[in-house]
Amino acid sequence: MGSSDHEDDRRDGEGEGGSSIEQIFESKEVPSWAGQLTLRAFAVSLGLGFLFGFIVMKLNLTTGIIPSLNVAAGLLGFFFVKSWTTVLSKIGFSSKPFTRQENTVIQTCVVASSGISFSSGYASYILGMTKKVAAQSDAGNTPINTKTLSLGWMIGFVLVVSFVGLFSILPLRRIMILQYKLTYPSGTATAYLINSFHTPKGAKLAKKQVASLFKWFSVSFVWAFFQWFFTAADGCGFASFPTFGLQAFKYNFYFDFSSTYVGVGMICPYIINLSMLLGSVISWGIMWPLIEKKQGVWYTAGGMRGLQGYKVFVAIAMILGDGLYHFVAVFAKTSISLIKNLRENRDGSRTDPLSLENDNLSYDDKRRIKYFTQDQIPMSVALGGYAFLAIISIIIVPHIFTQLKWYHILVIYLVAPILAFCNSYGCGLTDWSLASNYGKIAIFVFGSWVGMEKGGVVAGLAACGVMMSIVSTASDLMQDFKTGYLTLASPRSMFCSQVIGTLMGCIISPVVFWVFFYKAYPTLGEPGSSFPAPFGLLYRGIALIGTEGTSALPKHCLEIALGFLLLAVSLNLLRDMLCHFKISAHKYVPSAMAMAIPFYLGGYFTIDMCVGSLIRFIWEKKDKKKAEAFVPAMASGLICGDSIWGLPAAVLSLAKVKPPICMKFLSRSANAKVDGFLGG
Numbered sequence: 001m002g003s004s005d006h007e008d009d010r011r012d013g014e015g016e017g018g019s020s021i022e023q024i025f026e027s028k029e030v031p032s033w034a035g036q037l038t039l040r041a042f043a044v045s046l047g048l049g050f051l052f053g054f055i056v057m058k059l060n061l062t063t064g065i066i067p068s069l070n071v072a073a074g075l076l077g078f079f080f081v082k083s084w085t086t087v088l089s090k091i092g093f094s095s096k097p098f099t100r101q102e103n104t105v106i107q108t109c110v111v112a113s114s115g116i117s118f119s120s121g122y123a124s125y126i127l128g129m130t131k132k133v134a135a136q137s138d139a140g141n142t143p144i145n146t147k148t149l150s151l152g153w154m155i156g157f158v159l160v161v162s163f164v165g166l167f168s169i170l171p172l173r174r175i176m177i178l179q180y181k182l183t184y185p186s187g188t189a190t191a192y193l194i195n196s197f198h199t200p201k202g203a204k205l206a207k208k209q210v211a212s213l214f215k216w217f218s219v220s221f222v223w224a225f226f227q228w229f230f231t232a233a234d235g236c237g238f239a240s241f242p243t244f245g246l247q248a249f250k251y252n253f254y255f256d257f258s259s260t261y262v263g264v265g266m267i268c269p270y271i272i273n274l275s276m277l278l279g280s281v282i283s284w285g286i287m288w289p290l291i292e293k294k295q296g297v298w299y300t301a302g303g304m305r306g307l308q309g310y311k312v313f314v315a316i317a318m319i320l321g322d323g324l325y326h327f328v329a330v331f332a333k334t335s336i337s338l339i340k341n342l343r344e345n346r347d348g349s350r351t352d353p354l355s356l357e358n359d360n361l362s363y364d365d366k367r368r369i370k371y372f373t374q375d376q377i378p379m380s381v382a383l384g385g386y387a388f389l390a391i392i393s394i395i396i397v398p399h400i401f402t403q404l405k406w407y408h409i410l411v412i413y414l415v416a417p418i419l420a421f422c423n424s425y426g427c428g429l430t431d432w433s434l435a436s437n438y439g440k441i442a443i444f445v446f447g448s449w450v451g452m453e454k455g456g457v458v459a460g461l462a463a464c465g466v467m468m469s470i471v472s473t474a475s476d477l478m479q480d481f482k483t484g485y486l487t488l489a490s491p492r493s494m495f496c497s498q499v500i501g502t503l504m505g506c507i508i509s510p511v512v513f514w515v516f517f518y519k520a521y522p523t524l525g526e527p528g529s530s531f532p533a534p535f536g537l538l539y540r541g542i543a544l545i546g547t548e549g550t551s552a553l554p555k556h557c558l559e560i561a562l563g564f565l566l567l568a569v570s571l572n573l574l575r576d577m578l579c580h581f582k583i584s585a586h587k588y589v590p591s592a593m594a595m596a597i598p599f600y601l602g603g604y605f606t607i608d609m610c611v612g613s614l615i616r617f618i619w620e621k622k623d624k625k626k627a628e629a630f631v632p633a634m635a636s637g638l639i640c641g642d643s644i645w646g647l648p649a650a651v652l653s654l655a656k657v658k659p660p661i662c663m664k665f666l667s668r669s670a671n672a673k674v675d676g677f678l679g680g
Contacts, residue, residue: 021195022364025488028099033375033490036101037497044080045106045497046504048073049113053508054516055643056114058260060123061517061524061531063597063605067267070111070190072213072636077106078197079210100198104489107190108480109501112473116505119435119472120158122513125443125461127536128543132525134457136537137304140544144403145457149518153400154510160396161466162502164389164413165473166495168420170382173481173491178369180341182428184482191486209633216634220259220641227257228649230663234529242665243607249665251284252602261605263638265612266631271587272594273609279595280603283314299554304541308527309554311600312541317561318596319538321568323437329576330426330434337429368485375490386417393466401462403455408446412466419467420474427475428482435472439464440542447546456547461539473502520650534600568592 052069059066081102085095120126127133129147134140176182196202231237238257242249265273291298291310299306361369390413394406419438427433447460477498484494523529525536550558571592578586598606612635619627666674 020362020364022367022488024199025100025195028097030371030488031099031101033492033496035096036099036105036489036493038096038102038105040081040084040095041077041102041105041497042109042500044077044084045109045113045501047080048076048106048110049501049504050508050512051640051644052110052114053117053505054512054647055639056117057122057509057512057517058531058643058646059264060118060535061533063261063601064123064535065261065264065268065597065605065609066118067264067635067639068186069114069636069639070107070186071193071632072640073110073114074103074107074190074193074197075206075210075213075633075636077103077110078206081106082207100194100487101484101489101493103194103197104191104483104487105493105497107194108483108494108497109504112476112480112498112501113505113508115472115476116158116162116502117509117512119162119469120154120505120509121461121465121468121539122154122509123533124535124539125439125464125468126154127525127533128461128538128540129458130525130536133536133540136308136527137540137544140452140457140540140548144455145452147401147458149514151510151514154514155506156396157400157465158469158506158510160389160393160400161469162473162506163499164386164393165416165420165470166477166498166502167382167386167389168417168470169424169474169478170377170385170495171379172421172424173478174373176425176428176478177481177485178372180337180425180428182425182478182482183431184428184479185431187479187482188486190479191483194483194487205629209630212630212633213637213640216263216637217641217644218637220263220638221645222641223257223259224642224645224649228645228652229659230661232659232662233664234523236659236662236664238663239530240664246665246667251289252598252604253280253284253607254604255607255611256604258605258608258642259638260642261608262612262615263635263642265609266616266635266638268609268613270613270617271589272591273606273613275590275592275594276598276606277603277610278590280598280606282595283311283599284602287314298556301554305554310557310560312537313545313553313557313561314564315534315596315599316538316541316545317565318568318592318599320440320542321565322572322592322596323434323440324565325569325572326432327434327437329572330430330432331422333429334422334426338425368488371488372485372491375492377492377495397462397466401458403450403459404446404462408449408459408463409466412442412463412470416467416470420471423471424475424478428478433472433475435468435475438471439468440539442467443539443543444546447543450547452547457540457543460543460546464539473498515654516647516650520653532601534597538600564596568596 052073055069056066078098081098085098088095126149130149131141131146134146197206227238231239240249241254241257243255244253248254288307288311291307295307299309302308304312394409394413397409398404398406423434423438442463443460445460446463447456450456450459477495480494480498481491483489484491517524517531521529521531524531525533553561569592571589575586575589578589616627616631619631
């Protein structure tokens, strides 16, 4: 999900009282690029990388909705280093001043590390290869189309593919940041926050925000701990509370008391949460009960050839429709903007943005350009690094996934730089990364190329992983360059912190997934479990369509799916048309991607998120300024506390320690039967 702080980017050139940001910081020395890479920064980044990696993994394995955690990363980085320097000064040791450049390094490193939890696909394409997920669909459940997970090859794969994307876009950083002046809204908003933290007024506010974060962290952690006592078996505890009655509970409409998703709802835009609620009502409130009545007419089997097939493929259709529209729209917008920029450069109508003698440049611009251009990364490093890492990947990946051949990987690495540029450029314009869409295209292309008989399902999913890793890390790096440009952090320090953060993530992510989820929760990936990992089955469904076609779908499933694909395209088209004609109703057009997620999972988490939206709405009505300052901190605390309880809960599960109580809710007739049985 994109950041909800994009409105701040309009203020990136202003400080307190509307003055220039760089004039406020003029008296502060800017450290050298090596001086920005401190040991304490990486120590803090490692701890926060583990925390955020765990949070992102948990969110991936439950609903797949991941809010922007940049604010929390910047806030916590600020807090821990400030605490570090304060403690050292009290015991008589002096320490280097904490600068906004060092804060930027921490934020970059943490986000790069936790980003691997998403791009490494443990909740999507990797999980889609497993026998457990394959067993949920009849088609493609063969040895060559499945792969047994092990920690060794998972770490090896993510190490081999995650660094290549960093070199693919490196030579274009000056063009995209300085010449084309791309906005990168998330990167700009993050820079604004970091700059504000390090002004005298901003530092005081940051301390209050951190206090709020830790307060709600404690509340959330204690609440999660309390709930654990009542979950002795499946279907027990507050997470199975039939808030709206047992019939609504049967169709996944209930409030499950998850502070994680209340927090996520506070960060996500209102339209996203309401779109998911609408999707829940359409699917679980109307469609699935009606289709259930067609059992024996439209379908007779279970699994993917039954009701499950409708749930999975209608969700896939909406996701593909939404992704296809954004792919075309962003590509068109990118092409138009690129042609315009090239024409201006050729005609000489654009003043050289790199010239510090340019009178059109503000003081802030001149100072930022000076620091952004003084620490260059040689072209030979970018090209040589990409070629070297690509060769290693071409050699190693076919040994991990025997269904892929070396020439398949070669084709990916020949095409990937173009797609990485398109994604980075489009992300700079719209803040919309299409990495997962490029991955889905790779599933279709390489899955059909290899074919079902030769393991096309695994080949397509593995190719998706290679492509996603390149395209995703490339756009993330350019976002970080934009943040560094606005905080005077050196491009070299940004690149180094991205590399180190990626390395941390390549170790943290597979270990967290393997130890705390895959081994601790045997039902992971199964519908109705604590961690259903919906995207594992959805990605496998895409691979099955790519290799086998639609012959395995239940009756009328294809027609319904196509209808919802067209609905997704139509909603996006309607929103863009309303935006183009400046009609304010565009704010109320539902998001197709958000609507699709509950089609498979149900509405329980959407209730949580709407509660979060309601809290934010009431707070904004009472005190909008205070809400803007403290909603992200409160939300981050709720997410962190509940998610971190997952660590001791996983350890208890591994140690075979079970909760002592089962709190379960029964209907009156079921309760009478239980009483009769116990009485007998």
